[in-house]
Amino acid sequence: MPTPRYVIVGGGIVGASVAYHLSERTDDPITVYERTDLASETTSKSTAMIGIGGPDPHSRLKHYGFRLYNEFFAEPAASPRYRQAGRLRVATSPSGATTLERLAADESEQAVACESVRSSPGIFGDGLMEYIPGDEVRKSLLIPPLNTDIVDGALYRPRYGYIQGDSRTLGPRDLAFEFIERAKENGVTFETNTTVTDIRTNGDRVTGVTTDETDTVDADEVVCAAGPWNAQLAETVGLDLPVEHVLSPVFALELDRPFPYTLPAIKSHESSVGLHRKRDDVVLVTYTPGENDGATRYDPETVGDTAPDAVRRTALEWAERLVPQLHDAELVDEWVGVGTSTPDGNPIVGWTPLEGLSVAVTMSGIQLAPAVGSIVARQLVAGDPTEFYDDVSISRFDGYTDATNC
Numbered sequence: 001m002p003t004p005r006y007v008i009v010g011g012g013i014v015g016a017s018v019a020y021h022l023s024e025r026t027d028d029p030i031t032v033y034e035r036t037d038l039a040s041e042t043t044s045k046s047t048a049m050i051g052i053g054g055p056d057p058h059s060r061l062k063h064y065g066f067r068l069y070n071e072f073f074a075e076p077a078a079s080p081r082y083r084q085a086g087r088l089r090v091a092t093s094p095s096g097a098t099t100l101e102r103l104a105a106d107e108s109e110q111a112v113a114c115e116s117v118r119s120s121p122g123i124f125g126d127g128l129m130e131y132i133p134g135d136e137v138r139k140s141l142l143i144p145p146l147n148t149d150i151v152d153g154a155l156y157r158p159r160y161g162y163i164q165g166d167s168r169t170l171g172p173r174d175l176a177f178e179f180i181e182r183a184k185e186n187g188v189t190f191e192t193n194t195t196v197t198d199i200r201t202n203g204d205r206v207t208g209v210t211t212d213e214t215d216t217v218d219a220d221e222v223v224c225a226a227g228p229w230n231a232q233l234a235e236t237v238g239l240d241l242p243v244e245h246v247l248s249p250v251f252a253l254e255l256d257r258p259f260p261y262t263l264p265a266i267k268s269h270e271s272s273v274g275l276h277r278k279r280d281d282v283v284l285v286t287y288t289p290g291e292n293d294g295a296t297r298y299d300p301e302t303v304g305d306t307a308p309d310a311v312r313r314t315a316l317e318w319a320e321r322l323v324p325q326l327h328d329a330e331l332v333d334e335w336v337g338v339g340t341s342t343p344d345g346n347p348i349v350g351w352t353p354l355e356g357l358s359v360a361v362t363m364s365g366i367q368l369a370p371a372v373g374s375i376v377a378r379q380l381v382a383g384d385p386t387e388f389y390d391d392v393s394i395s396r397f398d399g400y401t402d403a404t405n406c
């Protein structure tokens with residue numbers, strides 16, 4: 001194996017995208033080290049919604065991803081299937097409805113205020129999101145199983161859908177393989193079942209990594225793309241990443257009477273419990289306790305395979321409130337992922353204070369992985385901070401710089 005110039009730690013969708021984007025720009029050797037199997041951790045546990053909308057810079061970052069996924073899906077290397085279904089965030093209290101209405105207004109205002117989006121109409125605004133008052137929901141949306149009696153207002157985003165697969169993991173994992181297969185074609189080496197145990201340094205410069213398989217590996221550039229493990233990896237070289245985590249359990253419910261129509265993804269504003277139709281007869285219930293009121297920092301190793309009882313109870317109770325037909329559904333599967341959050345809700349991507357060390361930390365990684373990979377590759381190969389630098393650089397946080405002093 002050639003000595004890699006670029007080492008990527010983590011073979012989830014983000015590491016795969018970084019590898020693909022680097023390999024499109026350079027012929028220098030690139031190696032991805034993955035502790036387990038490729039795309040088998042957070043990526044495979046994701047419910048994989050993809051849709052345009054959200055505040056700046058998420059929408060701009062997503063636009064890059066949509067362009068790339070359109071290219072990928074036109075000539076797929078794997079077999080992800082995208083279903084457009086729409087997304088409905090519902091408020092079940094008057095104050096929640098007011099918040100959603102304000103959110104819709106703020107996003108439209110942002111479109112008017114933001115120079116870079118004025119030149120690219122359609123990033124925000126008409127047709128992408130609509131606030132619907134509670135008494136209008138029943139009259140203007142055809143969602144038969146939704147208990148509209150409890151809805152005080154809703155935010156509807158029509159251009160949302162999800163990646164679907166046959167088994168619980170196939171959808172998002174297949175999407176990651178769109179990057180992996182192309183990266184392999186370009187010559188990237190993927191070393192699985194290999195854990196990076198240490199990032200090696202010489203003074204203020206990274207010189208490589210140590211793995212449990214190969215001992216030491218020299219590299220000019222190391223990219224941390226280890227999902228929820230990024231924090232502990234960065235800590236080994238004294239970098240305290242400003243990230244926190246939320247538990248993200250998923251409960252699969254099998255219906256006794258299948259839904260014979262497409263359902264939008266439905267999410268409760270007050271509880272953060274969401275519903276997502278996986279098949280005619282299976283609904284996935286998601287719940288991120290802590291999303292609304294503070295995250296923490298999890299050691300992903302300590303997160304079990306099943307959710308705490310109280311979390312499961314809350315998730316299923318809310319799901320049934322939103323869609324009463326779920327009362328008779330059977331819980332057939334359950335898993336727990338870890339979500340990542342940052343103080344301003346934006347990813348942390350690119351150069352760090354330590355020369356030769358970059359990070360690829362993101363929430364909504366199914367949607368943002370393309371842009372994250374592109375930013376890292378443009379920085380490392382072309383020295384280009386990119387138009388996203390101010391929004392995603394670690395140096396935007398007090399007390400942090402990056403080695404380039406951009």
Ligand SMILES: Cc1cc2nc3c(=O)[nH]c(=O)nc-3n(C[C@H](O)[C@H](O)[C@H](O)COP(=O)(O)OP(=O)(O)OC[C@H]3O[C@@H](n4cnc5c(N)ncnc54)[C@H](O)[C@@H]3O)c2cc1C
Binds near residue numbers: 048248
């Ligand atoms: C339940 C749930 C629902 C979600 N829904 C959505 C959604 O609808 N839309 C969306 O866009 N996003 C969603 N997300 C978020 C999205 O799935 C993640 O942001 C994305 O998968 C993160 O990818 P990643 O590559 O950063 O992390 P991971 O997929 O976790 O990959 C990191 C990899 O690094 C490896 N690793 C860690 N440490 C080491 C080491 N020391 N050495 C070698 N390898 C190492 C791990 O084994 C792992 O495979 C959801 C997440 C969850 C959990």
